[in-house]
Amino acid sequence: MDAPVTPATTPTPALGQVSFVGAGPGDASLLTVRATELLATADVVIVETPEQAQLVTNDAEIVDAGRAEDGTELSHAARAKLVVKHAKNGKHVVRLMVGDPFTYSTGPEEALACSKAGIRFEVIPGVSSVSAVPAYAGVPLTNRQHREFTVVSVGDSVIDWNEHAGDDTLVLLSAVGRIGEVAKGLIAAGRSEETQVAMTRVGTTTEQTTVVSTLKDIAADAKAAKMTSPAITVVGEVVAMREALSWFETKPLYGWRILVPRTKEQSAGLAQRLRGYGAVSEEVPTISVEPPRNPQQMDKAVRGLVEGRYEWIAFTSVNAVKAVREKFEEYGLDARAFSGLKIAAVGEKTAEAISQWGIRADLIPSGEQSARGLLEDWPPFDELLDPINRVFLPRADIATETLVAGLVELGWEVDDVTAYRTVRAAPPPAPTREAIKTGKFDAVMFTSSSTVRNLVGIAGKPHQSTIIACIGPATAKTAEEHGLRVDVLADKPSVEVLADALADFGARRRDALIEAGEPVTKPSQRTKRRKS
Template identity: 50%
Template sequence: MTQTPSSPAEVQDSGLQTRAVAQARVQFVGTGPGDPGLLTLSAVTAINRASRIIIDSERLRALLQTPEIQLNAEAEIIEPDTPQDIIAALLDAAGHGLDVVRLVEGDPFLDGDIGAECSALAIADHDVDVVPGVSPLTAVPEYAGVSLHGHDVQLIGVESARRDLSSEGYPWAAEGLIVVSTIVDLVREVVAHALESGRGESEPAVITLHGGTTEQVSTTTTLGGLAAAVAKTDPAEPAYIVIGHVVAESSRARLDWYESKPLFGWSILIPRTRDHSATLPSRLQDYGARCLDVPTISMELPRTPQQMDKAIRGMVEGRYEWVVFTSANAVRAVREKLESIGLDSRAYSGLRIAAIFDSTVKALAEWGVRPDLVPEGTQSTAALAATFPAFDDALDPINRVFVPRADIATESLSAELSALGWEVEDIIGYRTVRAAPPPAETREAIRAGRFDAVVFTSSTTVRNLVGIAGKPHRHTVVAAIGQRTAETCEEHGLAVDVVAPEPTPTALADSLAAFAAARRDDLIAKGRPVIRPSQRKRRGRQPGH
């Protein structure tokens, strides 16, 4: 077991030197157009280290929920109301010596108006760092399938008709491509200024809303038809416009890689346990889906905690050679017991730690603990048993293994470790109980068929979701991680559309994407419109839905 130092004293004792901070430094971090996958490594690192994060929109708050972001446990997120409040918040954080990050949509200098903020920090003698981000002015056209390569391109930001399109404004290029970042309310002014600059009303144009997100909608039209294309859209909605003769419907269709993803725009429900891997939602998002996690299981103390108390004392007294964790919940159960008696992660000193699943390893890392044994490849109790060393009385001073587990977990791992010569103490560390029902709007969306698909990762999630929220609508595609989970779905009256060929989150996501792609191709072959399952008319369930 490797333990990472956490406190300054532990850092010094380990021979490392603490970093002296001469003065506060504020990092302006570009976040790109909205797709979390466009965050740079530097951006993720800065966000994860920050103790205070300043944002100015709910889109940025949502971005912080992406699995790649692992916020500091003490990180504070602040959303000031005005530009002056933002400056005040930055100065306050820097004045207290905090590690502060200011998130900016797009690129800080190209898309963000951060000049006043940087100047205020410079006057106060605070250092400023900038982490560039991908600009929507170039990214969104690519997401819409428009190639900018090989053309004269003019990038324009129109935030105010009065300031940017006044009589003092310069004419735009009469040829080549024009890319405009604006809001829907200013589309008519953009069109008028383009016409005044010599562009033709019949010139091809494409307008994109929600650019770079799984809600993206791109419409190919003409310069004269742009306003009509967004007539029913929120006037404050950001819009990205490309004007030019190379923007033809046929060429864009060939390059429309993003909106043609198999699960693009699908809303997918993931009933989950507390010990939920980020692999499944991340993989589904790669295919263009929007995911909503709904907890179905909660964790409680065992009904008779004496065995767990005895095992924790045994850890401290050197009773065990190994502690084996098969879930993040087991890590939390042991941690809570140790903290309740005033101990920290140093209680693991001298012990060897084995673990399966990324979520388990992450839960250990949050407490500064690094496992000695994690099986490669498939994460399962069988894989762990296959790589676990046999007891050797010449090498192992103690032959006992502590396995904290849930009350509903099987004891097969203990039997396999016993066969390797170990004396296993299999202890119930926590009970799993049904979670509280989700919000009323989520329950209604489940019953009304507003989710395109639901993915079940265990029989328990099937039983508990039906118990706390009711059965999904018959139009909702049902995907199961394995045959046993599929059987549980059918026992609860759910028709299963997708069964993963192997019980892994990646295989489940890939199988659902393959199903969606085949469904789309079938609809096209039949000359029918390609609509999502949630967009179907509320008729009976049809074959191949």
């Protein structure tokens, strides 16, 4: 007798898992190390604000849990269903939540939904806005005289303010729309109308604004300052410490919008440095790097390098390193091809790009990091010490002849090879061009003469209120030739030094405004014509 046939069944897909991750109150640098690790490996990232999508650096699917397609805000239940739905597909879901997942958040409800569905989950605590925003505003919640604080979520709640009649610190959430009513309630409960109040909106971001007032005047002052949600309000004597402890809003470039005529890849370190000074950078590429029109010249030079034709190779830019490396990869070569060859780099950045290849530059200028500085340290050709008298110089099509002429004077023969071409980039979007012309940027950082020429060519001249910062004298001269007034000049040809110089300028400007009794404003807020 034949055995019964068992009908085929479709296997149930394995359930995924959910990581509830606290994204902090706004500043991306407040993410925990664990949060960063999980974001890098997530299949799906469910966000609740558009800004959180920028934290995703891999190719994970990004799902909006903030609002539905019709623009309405999703309910707690709808968000929970969204999380469970994606986890049931066997995906690793990272649910990003503002602040901390289990502090004034929907984290508990969504985690319960996962528990009921049999989905594994973990909770990665985040920095809560309750403590982070006052800290960024320079307002401690406790000190030696005041050891307690109470958090009150105002919203639509009915609150008996008599329970908060003492002098303990109060941290008010969702209170902007009812601050007048709240203040009256606290005064009626027995708090002095002169009790200090600090209201901080979009805290921990470079748009953070703080209004310091009293219970008597906070409603009018908040309205005059156009305060809106999200905001954290602190009530109590601790607010008086802000004058001495304000550290974030007093940064030298706080809130400045700075235009950097470079690509995001080129500006990663610079953007981080500017953030440290309180600024937000916006990159606008002005130059596009393209292969040379005649690639045979590079092909011949690389073959000559492998055959031992050169004593030196001189790199004058990071792009030159990249161009040679790409040509090596095309031929199946690696860093071993440099064996026996001396390597020169025009500066530390170029030397760093070479080191990422696994090799070390033999010569870097001890002084000025430029072609002139490189020549000052370059040894003359010596027939007894140098078996070969030829130098391979891969560079841009628009490079100057300074290095070639100097090396020839020192007795070297130079194969001056176009490794890449620099062409003007496409114009930036219309809003960016308009912002440049109308003074919406507080500063522009020019890192070469070509960035000056190309930015003016593709976007127009920066407004006269915009602070102009240049990396060196040659760049400054080009800026002046284009009718720009140079306010900041780096004393070394380094973008980091230029950022530091701009920060020093911002600090001096801030001090001058305070000393004159004027409000501290950004250059973009003072668009009157500057004297030339």
